Structures are given as structure tokens and as C-alpha cells.
Amino acid sequence: MAGVHLESRDRAVGFTFQVLGELKVFDRGQGTVPVTAGRQQVVLAALLLESGRLQNCDHLIRLLWAEDPPETARTQVQICVSRMRKTLAAAAVEAAIETRPPGYVLQIDDEALDLNVFRRTVAEAAALGAGDRTAEAAALLRAAVGMWRGPCLNGIPSDALARVAEHIDEERLAATESFIELELSLGRHHQLTAEIARLVSDNPLRERFRGQLMLALYRSGRQAEALESYREGRALLMDELGLQPGEDLRRLEQAVLTEDPSLRLERPAAADLRGTGQPLGAPAPDLGPEAVADEDGHPPARAAVPRQLPVDTADFVGHGQLVAEAEGVLTNTSPDRAPGIVVVTGRSGIGKSTFAARVAHRLAESHFPDGQLYCQLRGGRADPVDPREVLGRFLRALGLPGPAIPDSLEERGEIYRSMLAARRILVVLDDAVGEEQIFPLLPGGRSCGVLVTSRARLTALPGAHRVTLDILDERGSLELIGNVVGADRVGGEPEAARALAAAVGGLPLALRIIAARLAARPHWPLASMVQRLADERRRLDELTHGEMTVRASLALTYDGLAERDRTLLRLLSLTKGSTFPSWIGGPLLDAPDAYPYPSDLMEPLVDVQMLDVAGVDATGELRYGFHDIIRLFARDRLAAESDETERRAAIRRVGGAWLALVCEAQLRVLGTRYFDGPAVRWSPPADHVGTVLGRPLEWLDTERENLSLTVESLAQEGEDGYAWELAVNLAPFFETRGYLDHWARTHRKALTAVRRSGNLLGQAALLASLGSLHLNRRNLPEARLSLTTAVGLFEELGHTKGLGLCRRDLGLLERLSGHDTAAMDLFEQAERHFGDDDPWARASVLVQRAVILLRRGDVGRVEAELDEALGIWRDLGYLGGQARVLQRAGQLHLHRGQPGDARKVFTESLSMVRDDGDVIGEGYLLHDLGRVHARLGELTQAVSYFNRALAVREGILDQAGAASVRVDLADLSLRGEDTAKAGGLLTDALEVFGRLGMAEEQERATGLLARVTAGGAAEGR
Template sequence: MTGVHLESRDRSAGFTFQVLGELKVFGDQGAVPVTAGRQQVVLAALLLESGRLQNCDHLIRLLWAETPPETARTQVQICVSRMRKTLAAAAVKAVIETRPPGYVLQIDDTALDLNVFRRGVADAAALGGEGRTAEAAALLRTAVGLWHGPCLNGVPSDALVRVAEHIDEERLAATESFVELELALGRHHQLIAETARLVVENPLRERFRGQLMLALHRSGRQAEALEVYRQGRTLLMDELGLQPGEDLRLLERAILTEDACLRLERPAGTALRGTEQMPGAPAGPEPEPAAAEDGRTAARAAVPRQLPVDTGDFVGHQRLVAEAEGVLTNTSPDRAPGIVVVTGRSGIGKSTFAARVAHRLAESHFPDGQLYCQLRGGRADPVDPREVLGRFLRALGLPGPAIPDSLEERGAIYRSMLADRRILVVLDDAVGEEQIFPLLPGGRSCGVLVTSRARLTALPGAHRVTLDILDERSSLELFGNVIGADRVHGEPEAARALAAAVGGLPLALRIVAARLAARPLWPLAYMVQRLADERRRLDELTHGEMTVRASLSLTYDGLAETDRTLLRLLSLTKGSTFPSWIGGALLDAPDAYPYPSDLMEPLVDVQMLDVAGVDATGELRYGFHDIIRLFARDRLAAESDESERRAALRRVGGAWLALIGEAQRRVFGTHYIGGPAVRWNPPADHVRTILARPLEWLDTERENLSLTVESLAQEGEDGYAWELAVSLAPFYEARGYLDHWARTHRKALTAVRRSGNRLGQAALLASLGSLHLNRRNLPEARRALTTAAGLFEESGHTKGLGLCHRDLGLLERFAGHDTAAMDLFARAERDFGDGDPWARASVLVQRAVILLRRGDFRRVEAELAEALEIWRDLGCLGGQARVLQRAGQLHLHRGQLDEARTALSEGLGMVRDEGDVIGEGYILHDLGQVHARLGELTEAGAYFARALSVREDILDQAGAASVRVDLADLSLRAGDSAKAGGLLTDALEVFGRLGMAEEEERAAGLLTRVTADSTTEDR
């Protein structure tokens, strides 16, 4: 156990701050009064995000919602000032730092009960993963015992109440977990009263109800268990009109049939029919790591829910819906994966049909998740199946760095992860069979639903569903759903005439109905007259794309001039969805409306644009139907000149650059290599909102950012293309999006070479050098970095030259050439000078490894202290974690083992907060070495095993080999020479192949000991 010992923190005095119940603060003399109202709200907000920046604008919204007074910012400042005085007077160990644009509360992790609760839950999960069920259950019980009521009970902020409700959900989830663990331990008699109380308190929570049923059943009280089920079913029907979920229904059936799987000790591998595991049922033995293909057992926990929104006014095609469902749900033992291909002409409703079928089957037949991808088959840039597999593997829980490069390897892992799961894969708008084949699951338990304009007749085993136009009855039903049944019934002849005029094509029907819905005073007969005026074009509606274009003109012609211009320019976007601010950039109107989305809404009103949803930052997102996008591009070519189009494209590129630059400042505290591209700034308030969590924002926008780089490169805007690509590289590296990194840089590099842009070439090659270092492709890294350094030197760009020298030094360090590496690090320092503290800190941390090997501990200590100060000033958490790791290594070299453990544990918390899987693997390895030096061999082995798992998951062969050497050393100390020999043999093969001479020498020395031990035993 590495977390806080919860057993000693069971009362208020154990914590400085409490939020798990009423908000309370304790000092040396007891409770510290916090003034009710604004001070409570501000303190609560800072506590919930302790250690992280809280934007002042966010605090203002928590206090006054959408109507803050003019003095709001001043009042927040006063509130923070008083809070500081209150805490200082009570000798509370807490610091509220002012850090533009807000505040950061710095407290010890163990000072807040919420932090201790979450660490306890995480440590319990680790114990459970190691098979230590009783300890995990006890730790979870203790963690839940920290609660004294609803989170932040009584704090007067509706917004904070909503946040607190999510935290309360963590308590319920932890409670469910320890009940499930204790059921697996056979404590069903003791749990009956407790689970009964939990069901009363949470009557709609089916997992508690299932746990109570199982406890009663195992206690010989089957009738009561079934009565609990019946009460729950009645409640769900009365309250929500729903049947119990599949798990609960299967549990009832198992109790009725006395299914053997409900016994406390059942044979390994036995599962309840139709599901992987019932609530509370004991799991079989965990598989050995080798049994989980590619070491990805942990990824199985992810349950993707990616389906697009189901259309509420779907009509028609009932027979075809049933036909598709029959194929996808066929349970015959000799079935292959059910594959349904939905085909038809543009605008016929293929995607809508697929969404309806998928949603109907999602919970009942594919409970393990639904994967969805828009393949862009109707566009010039269809999605590569290799990229789709990357997205799907991420959604299934595989970390980005663990995703291999090749299509074949991705496909193999994908099929392995889906082999025993019931998942529906929806592939929308496929271009052809070649795009589909790599995305098909291998097992029988999954289903595949494909839409395409092509018939895909070469797809083996697929059942084709061909959609046709809607009949009159379905057309009138659709009209009634959109404009109201009363209007249709009031003018039945006119309604039938409208349906006949548009030929039953769903897209055209929806466009006409939307116009009528937006104009409630228009008679239907008037719309019939308008369509009659366009008879020539409307007659073409049944003949393909040109007719759809003509029908869209009816709506387009009714738009205001600004809206028509925006529609045309929006066709320059290539992503499946785009953010609301992009309309202001296209029109060069940052302050045209109070909200950026206001520019889009007139187009949404007439269904020329779709609201695609709300992203993780709370921003509205929009999207085109493919046909409308084509129509808009056609209008752009006909009505907009080249200068207007290029100016709009540059503004969009400049807006992305402005946002990325601000995101870099927030995450890394610096901006990387810049160029002359002109920035276009979205509204400042909007920027603060969408960049509140920069890395999450990048995740949302990575498709748009990648496609924008490609578009700028294709259009000859190479200055914007290279700068945007290079600015994105640090984010791609942090999140493991190496595919996006490579693709954007290749596109931009082609453009800058074509134009002769030397600075762009240098910046892109330097960035590609870093990419090759990440992939340990050292020859390619050397070529790229050397060329880039020459180009930077020609242009006198010292920062770029410094980055190249730093990375070349890292390359030499990897190769074991310490002297050459130190020379290059020194050159990098001179290049950076005194004006770039971030770059200097990065050099200090890199060369610390060599200084440690040389025993220059005093210099390492001084330089790490300087680097830590730099990164703290810049607010760069990842940089601070790297310094703490090096500090831990320094203490280890000095024999200061307690200090090493403290520094490394703090760094481990930081990398976990950042989601840095790579950094976690390194620090776990270092902690294992600390425990090995302490003689705590069991703990050391556990850390090494976790480090090895992380390294293998991210396909870090060199790192995994290094961990194996330390595991071999432990095995030798335990007298297991055979195990040590196997580990060392594997490690030596990797070291030899990668040219890691120093590591190879150590492994060879240990192997000599193994041989000697074996010889001694033979004698």
C-alpha cells in the first residue's frame, strides 16, 4: 500500500478541510469559522480543485451565475483576501496563490478528506487487481466512512451543488464496490441489513438491488430475493415506464432456476448465460498476464457509447428495421458476426436508419458498448482504416502510446479486444470494401452496421438493406412530426401534394417541413405554390444529386445575405463537426453577437446546419449533412471570389494558432517556435471557457486541427500550415497521438518545400526529430535534427538551434555517448540564452542523468532546484514531475532512501493527475529500486511488476528490458536462478538490438552470476 492510511483519519480532527458532508475547516485550536455565503463558495471551489488554477471568471459564475455585478471581480478578490487572513490566523497550513487569471489553493494531499477518499479508492482498486480482496474491501469501507453527509451540504451555489452530486456518485460507486467484494468473500449474511438500507435510500439503483437479491439468495431466502426484484420492477414501471435492466432480469431468472453460477465458489470460467458477470457474483480467478493478449486486460473495463443521436421523428422502413435487427441479433451457434450494409442514394436517410437500429439494440443485445465512426466516403478525403482502428482502440481503453503503428498490428489487437465482448460497430458512409475489411471483428458476439452509397457486394456474409423513398403515409407522418399533426389534418390535400412534389425523398421532406415549422402562419397550400414555381428543378429530385441541390436552393434563397455567406464559407471546414466560434472567424466578426453560436443558429433553424452536440468544454458543436456541404461548396465556387475564400481560410488558421498558443502557455508555460502567420483572436471570454482544460479541448478538436493543417498545406498557405503543425506537436506528444503528429508534419513539410520556406522546413524537421526519438528511431531522428540544425543556423534562429542541440544531446545520451551529449547540452544552453527559462529547465533535467552517472551530485542538486523553480513559476506540472523523478534518483545514488521515496511518490501523483502513462512507468521503476535498496523485496517486486506492465502496454521495449534486469536481480537474491536467467536473456536481446551498451553490460554481468549459480548447483 502506497496511499494514505485511512484507518488513522476517522474524525474531523484528522483533516484540515472537510467537504464530504458540511464544509468544515480545522486548525490547531479546533474548528475555524468560515463566513456563510460567498466565502464558503470560493473556498469550496478552491478545495475541489486544490493544486489547480481556478479562473476568476469561473468563481464569478459560481457566485452570481449569469448576472454578476460590475464589482464582481473586486468582491472575489476581497473574499480571497479575507479567507487568507482567516486561515493564517488559525495557523492552517494552506496557501492561496494569486496566479493569473485566478487562484490556486496549495494544501497537503492528506489535508482534504476528498483527496484521501479518492486515494483510498484507487489503492483499493490496486489491491483488488492483485487478488487481495479482503484488504480492498476493508479499505473501501474505511474510505466511504469518511463521509458525513452529502458533499458540500449547505453551500449556497447551484453550480457547486451539481459538481457535488457527481462526487456523491463516487461514494455510491465505492459502496457498490465494497459490497460486491464482500459478497465474493462470503459475507452475505452480514450484508443483508446494510444492502436493504441502501436499496431503500437508492430505490432506482439496480446494482444495490441486485446485491441485496444475491445476499438473500445465498442466505437461503429465495422468496424474499424475488420479492425485492418484483418491488423494483413495479417501482421502475411506475416511476419511469421502464423494465429492469438486463443484469437484474438475468439475476431473477438465475434465482428461479437455481443457476449454479450464483454459488459462492463456481468453476473458473463459468458465467451466467447472456452476460459476463451478475452484480455481486464472484469473479473467477484473474487470468495470468500472459493469458491476456498483448497485456491489455485493463483496457477491457472501457465501455464505449459512441452512437450519434437517434432521430425522434423517424418514420417508415419498419420491415427493413426488423430485417436488419434479425441479422444483427441472430444467435445461432454457426453464425458469423452479423453484418448489415445499408445502401441507397444521397439523402435517402441511411445514417438515420442506422442510428435507429443501433439504438434499439444497444442495451439489449450489445451491452458491452457501441463504436461509431463517420468514414467520409462521399468526400475526397475518406478516413483511413488505420486511423479508425486507432480511435476505436482508444475508446476501448488502450492508452495512446500503446497503439502500434501498422494497420495489421492494430487490427490484431482490435479483434482480440472484441473477441469475447458484445459490441456493435457502426461504420457510417463507407467508400468501399477496402475501408471496411480491417474494421470487422473476428468473433461471433459482435455486430457490424455499415452505411454506404456503394452496394459493397464484395463484402462476404453481409446482408444488404436497400432504402427507397418514403410512401405517402410515411411522408405525411414525417410532416406531422415536424410541423404538427393539426396542420397536416387541416390541409390534407395540400399535405399530400407536398409529399408527391418532393418525391418522398427524406432529406427534401425534412427541408420543406423545417421551413413550414419556422413559419407557423404559412398555409401548406402556399408552400405547394412555391414548389410549383420550381417545378423544373423539383422534377429532378428523383434523379440524383443535382435535384437535391435544387431543392436546397429553396432554403438557401430565403436566407439573409450574411447567413448565405457563412454557409458558403463553412464549407471550407473538413471536420465532421466544428466549434461555434469558427463562424466569427470565417466572417471576421468576433463581436457580432453576445455568443459565438448566434451566428450559426439561423442556419440551424432552417436545417442547413445541424447541432451535433455539446463537447467536454461545454461548447456547442455543429455539423453538415454531406449533401448540404456539397451544395455549400457549389455556392462558394459560384458566388465567392478567390480573395474572399483565402482570407477566410487564413483567419481560421490564425484562430487555431491563437488558441493553441494560449493552450501552450497554460499547460507548458511557454510558446514554441513561432512564425509570421497572423493570429485571429476569438472572443476572450469564450477562449477562457473552452481552454479551461486545455488537454481535454485538444482531444475534442484534434480531428479539426489535423484537417486544418492539411487544408492549409493543400491551399498553398504553407506559413500557417507549418506553424500550426509545429505548435500541435507538444500536445500530440503529451497525449500519445503520434499518428496525428506524423501526418500533419508530412503534409506541411510538402507545402514548405514546394514554396522554399526554409524556416518552416527547419521547424518541421526539428519536430519530426522529436517524434523519431519518441519512437526510438535513432537514425531517422539524427538525420532530421541535423538537417534542421543546419537550416536554423543559416537563418540565425537561435531558439530553434537550441532545441535541435538539446534533442541531439538526448539522442547521444540514448546511444551511451555521454561526453558528446554534454557538449550538445552546453551548446543548447548557449543557444537559449537567458530569455527562455522553460528551454533551460528542459536541458537541466536531461543532463542530470549523465551527471548522476558521473557522481557530480552537488551540481545535480543545484540544477534540479533551479529547474523545479522554473517549472513551478510557469505552472508546468509535467516539468515538476520530471524534476522530482530526477531528485528521487539523486537521493537514491546518495543512499538517502526515505528522501528518494518521498520525492518519487510526489512525482507519481503528478504524472497520474496529468494522465502521463509514460512518466508513471519510469517512476514506478525508480520506486522499485528504492524498495530493493531498503531490502523490502516484496514491495520492490510489486513496483517492478507494475512498471513492467506499463512499459509493455506502451510498447516501450527498452524500458521493459531495463525493468526485467531489476526483476532478475530480485530473483537471484531470492535464489531463483532459472527465472532470473529467462528475464536476462530477454533483456539482452533487446539491448543488443537497440545498441544499449551500458544496460547490456549490467545484464551480462548478472547472467554470469546465474551461470555460476547453476554450475555450483550441478556440483
């Protein structure tokens, strides 16, 4: 019976997915389906271990990147899921990965996964054993363990998932222990001795296996070997863990010594199938919280859980009392308290940011489980971060899509406080310039905490508790030096160590710098560093005097660098971002020979702690960063040691390098170059560019801060030619991702520069791009002013492409204003400007014009022009354009009474926008699919799509869109004669339509409400 029962569970006759060993997927012919190593493996493995259950996207992000995900993490997960869907579909694998906010569910047959079959088999064996069918239970368990092909998820590239797999491996061991025990009870000790000995060798600390080996040896007449096995186990436990064997093993030893009659096998013993390990048949360890479904069966949306804290410094020392003091304020649970606010102040280099990171990490999970927000406010620089921009970042991190973020500081603050009101979140604001920068960023509720660092005391911040950091005392200084160079070296030269601590005045930054030099030179005695400091007496005398003490310490390291390293350090101070990529050293030094390993330029500076390694980005590129004080020091050296010609040339090369990469990214995403100007490019070698831009949109997300700050820096430096061209070529990316704030800020800075220099082409290009920005924000008067001004400049310059772009956008403006005839005239002018040389731009005109043609009923022309646009964008590889055309094509099919065809293209377009992370497009397409199903009479499916569309629209604060969906839901409710529900939906929708002046939508809703009223009157009669 057992053999027949298990045959259907053999991997070779039907498993589709294998996790008991290496992760594998099999097609119907039992061939292996390739799964891309890395992130795709991790995502598929996590979905398989919880098949049929919702996997939160935040949980998948933690599995991939632990607590340090890139800003593009959610997009990368979406791409992984999309590619996995395509892989499974191409291999005809019967599996579906469904998107259910806030994550994904893998739907497969239970028999398709070997782990499910293993667990079911173990549970059946337990039932057989409970019914005294010992032999059958043992055979079933042995066969179940035989399904394993190695450790669970062997080689999976995720530490977190590997830990989950270890728990599953425990199930295998527990099942093995159970069938061994069952077979021992059946008198098979002679046959089992060698097998159990191998298990003990593989698991030497597992006492149950050792006890089973002792019992098998004893029953086989090998008493001395049984006792020797016990002694080996005892010695191993003492050596490895300092522990004696457990009570069960000690009793067994005593029983063997005394030849206890209870060890004899007189009758089959009742076997404990569960043993001392994990219960057999237990479910897999929980991989994440499972959402509770709503009444329609859809899981509710979960708020994003941001984890933005910088890394905690391992060598943090001292300030124990102040840490406790800060934690006490932040964790005060008194019901009448205001939000806990701690302000950490102190001189430059004292360790404010390090202190804040330590406190924040200690409290993150225990007291602020809903997330931690972090921003470096750049208070020590000339361009501190605007609180409006910080709110934009925080709202994104909290899950609000870019296009849904309002423009004004006040509105952003209202949404921010609302989103934090019922959540326990810690807000860390590093290096604040003053109270004015902080006030808009404070939560309103009592459940959150705020941790601020600043050079200023911020005495006007109400209710704040101030923590002032001072220098480390001798004990703390010696501990810090010992953490870096090793406690043995400090213990070997205690007097020299104390002299070093005194020489730098206990300043943490200076201590770390000097200790790092000693760590890099293990052959130097500590006394030699004391002597070197003594040689610089005048400068060392200033170590106790404010900021110059740090510069003096930095100069000791700087003077020991090679000339090229000193030059690079000075030029790196021209960068403005908090981190920068390794390739930037090439253009700074004009060193094309630095590739393919540009990080080699940076490492000498890392070795002496003048640069910090900030991590590795999604492309595998190393990233670096400055401590603020070191950046200031490098700028001082730049002013003192580099002439203006060297500085200006480096600025242009870096601007040209960023521009070259942005234009290449455009070509890879759009299939074309958006707007070429005269600025000279500086490009790394093609192979390195290919590595950096392997995923262009992810690269943009990673470098968004650097790109924006580079535009601003170029504008400030008077390099307006580079500034405007970089800004304009960034605009398509900012639009795709909804980064409207970055779009506006870069263009304003660049426009000031080109106006100052009289650069007409730059002015025209920037104004045209700003016109597109105003259209995105539906600010039609500003859009008209910008675009018409740009038209005048482009006409003066005779720039046909610029004229085409402006007239295309003016056509859109007229269409949105209801002036279809004027719009068509402008579209035709734009088409003539573009001609045959710019098919991409022509396709954009065709898609815009299709809306008007469809309104006019010119179906044939719409179909022809959409086919042409789709062909153009497919040839160019522009996926976003293809999705846009397919949506228009679906609307055309509906217009022609072809809902089946509409459903097909809407579904294809929906998959594409989800892969791109386009939440706005997803909302529109879900609504479109609801209308298709309603047209087909499939009302249950229609309601499902409308509800999902409503959730998306409400999630991005799209009131008009949500109201439109409610009208369609009301229409379906009327079909089902649920007039009460329809009336509530229509009343809500009419309030929005009236407030926004949406006359056409208001008319339809009013007509439906009249039917509701008429139905109610009929019931009354």
C-alpha cells in the same frame, strides 16, 4: 440505552462525509470543506456510495456524461480525482483515494460516512425488533431517520447518480414505515396521527403510510376520517395511474367499515421491520462492476468499453422490415458464422447514417455489451479517412495509450483484431468510400458485428449482407412530417400533407427540411408550403432525380435566409471537421462584435435545419455540424456567389484564429510560446479565449481533428505560412498526448506546401519538429537527417532559437547512441543559442544533460542544474517539466544512497504524471519506487510496486520495460530463495534482451541466472 448508542452517530460529533441530504465534507473542527460544484461532486459522491470498493473509471464517465462522453473524459476524471485528493489533504480529512486499475477506491473509516452509520443502525434495530425489544427498536429507527438532512445527494448534477440516490431515499421511507408500525404496536396512535398525515401528504401514492394513517385514526375513534383517507387515496390512484388500491388497503377499508375486532390494540403486535419496501440494512445499489483482486491483492486491469455511437434520431420512421433484417444478420449466433457484416447503401440523403444509428442503438446493450466503435470515414469527400488513422483511433478507444500504438497499418490491424477477438463489440463505419478502406477495419472473430454505410454497393466485401434503402412511402412520409410539425397539423390538412410528401419524392432529408420550415412557422397552413413548392416548378420537377433533388429542396431554405446568414453558410463550407465550435463564425465573417455569444450567428441556420447542433464540449462551447449534402450545397453556393478575395481572406482569418488559440494554449500549459512566425493572428476577445481555453489540454483533445484538418486545408490552399506555423506549434501538444500520427501527417502536408513555395523558415521549422518526432519513435537515422538539414537552413537564415532546438535534439540523439562526449558538446551549443532570453528551452537542456552528468558521477553539478530547471519550470507553471525534473532528482537521490528522499520525490512526480494522464511516466515511476523500497529492504512494498509497473508496461506493449521489471522481481525472488520463480522471470527477460540487443541488461540478467543455476546445483548435492 438507545440514546447513548446513537450519540456517537450524530453528524455534529464526528461525521466526515454527509450524503443524507446535500453532499458535504467536514474537517476535524466540523467546519465545511468546500467541494467544487459539478464533476468533482459527482466523482466524490460515487466514491462515497461505494467506499472501500473499486469504482471503474468507465462507470464514473457514464455518471458524468451518460452515453456521450467527450474524448477527454478519462483525463477529466483523473483531474477531478487529483483535485479532490488535494482538497481532502489540505483540510486534513482522513480519507485516501487510491488508484487501482481500472479505477479508484475511496478508503475511509465506516463511521466517517453518515449513510454507513444509518444502515448499521437500521440493521441493529432489526435485530432488536426480532428479539421482542420493540420500544428500543422503534427509538433506534426514529433516531436513524433523524440523521437525514433532506433527499440523498440533494442537488447532485448527475441524472444517473440521482437515480441511485432515489433508491437510497427508499431506505429512509422504509425505515420510517417500520418505526411508525412499531410505535403503533406500542399504542402511540394518538401521538402519531399528525405525523403520519404529513407523511401521506408528502408521499400520496405510498399505500403503507396511508394504511398506517387509517389505523391510527380508527384507533383514535375517528372512523369517518379513516374511511375518507381511503377514498382520497383511491381517487388519487385512479386519476394518476388508473389503478385500484392494493389488496392490503382494500382489506383494511373493509375492516374499518365492519369495525373488525382485529383492529383493536390488545397486545403489542410483532412488527415487520422490513415492510413492503427495500429490506432494512440492505447494501447500497451497485454503482458498477467490482473487479476481482489477483493473488497480490491488486484488481486486474479491465478493458476500456467504448461508447462511440452517434445520437439516435428521435423521428426515425419506416424501414421496419429492413431494420429487422439487419438485426438478424448482426445477432446471428450460429457457431459456424463469420462476423456479421451489414452494408447499408442508397442515394444521398436517403438516411443511411440514421438507419445505422437506429440499428446500432437497438443492439448496443443487448448484443454488444463490450462496446461500440464508430468512425465517419468521409467517403463523399476528396480526403477520405485513412484506415491506418481509423485503427489508431479505435486502439485508443479500446484502452491502448498513444505511444504504444505501432506505426504500420499491418501491426495496428494485428493488435486491433487481437483486442476484439474475445469481445462482443459492434463496429460502425459510416460513409465508406470502398472495400479497400473497409478491409483493414474488419474484426477477425465471430463475436463482433460490423455495420457499414456507403454510397457504393461494396459488392467485393465477402460475406456482407446488403441493405438498400429506398424512399419513404406515403405513410412513412406523413409520419415523418407529423413527428416534426405535429400530428394535429397533419390530421387537420391531410390532402396538403400528402401533396407535400409527393412533392419531395419521399426523400427523408428533403422531408425534414420542409417540415422544419413549417415547424418554425406555426401560423403557416401546410397548403401554403404546397403553393410555394408549386411556384418553383422547374426545380421541383428534379426532386425525383438523384442528388439534384436535395439541392433543389435546400435552395428553398437557403433563399429565405438573410444575406449575412447565407454568407456564413457559404463560408462554413470551408471547414473540414465533422463538427466545429461556435466561435469560428467570428473569424469567418470578420465579426469581433459576435462575442460573447458567437452561437447567435449559427442559430438562424439551426432554425431552418441547415446546421445541426452537435452538442456541448467540455468548455461549455456549443458545437455544430453539417449534413454532408448540405455541406456540398454550401460549397456550390460559395463557388457561385463568393469571389476569390472573400474566400481567401476568410481562410486566412480562420487559420489565424486557430493559431492564436494554439499559441495561447501553449502559454497556459508550457509557460512559454514554442515557435513564433510571421503569420497574422485573428483572436476572439480575451474573455472568450479564457472560456475556451479554461482547460487547454482538454481543448486540444476536443479540437484535434479540426486542428489537423485545418493544417492540411491551409497547405492545400497554398497558405503555407499559416500551415507550417500551426503544425509546428501543435507538435508539443501532440507529443504530450502521444498523438504521433497527427504529428506526422500535419507536418508532411505542410512540408509539401512550404517546399512548393520556397519558404525556407517553414522548411527548417518543420524538419526540426519532424526530427523530434523521429526521436520519439527511436528512428535515429531519420532523426539525424531531418535535424542536420534543418540546422543548415537555420544557419542560412541566422535563426538562433531554431539552431538551439535542433542542437538540443541532436544532443539527445547522440546520448541515445552512446556518444556522451558529442552529446555534451551539442547541449552546450544549444545552451549558448538559447541564451538568457529563453529559460524554458534552457531548462530542457539541463534535464537532458543530467543523465550524462550522473553517469559521470558529477553529482554536485547535476543537483545544481536540476534545481535551476525546476525553478524555471515552477516559475512558468509547466507541470509536465516539473514532473520530469523530479524524476531525475529521485534518480540522483538513489545514486547518492538516499532512498528515503528518492521515495518522496518519486511519489510527488507519480501524482503529477497521473494527473496529466501520462501512462508511460507512471510505468517508469512505479518501477523507480519499487527499486527504492528494495533498497530500503521493504520487500513486500517493492514487489507490489514492481507488479504494478509490470502491469502498466505490459498494458502499453513495452516489452523492454516489462523485461527490465522482471529482472528486478527475479532479484527479489532470489533474496527470498525462490529460485524457481526467479528462473522463470529471468528466462523471459533474457529472450527479450537478446532479441532487442540490450547488452547491458542482458549481462545483469545472465549474472542473476547464474546464481539460480548455482542454487539448483547446491540443492542437488
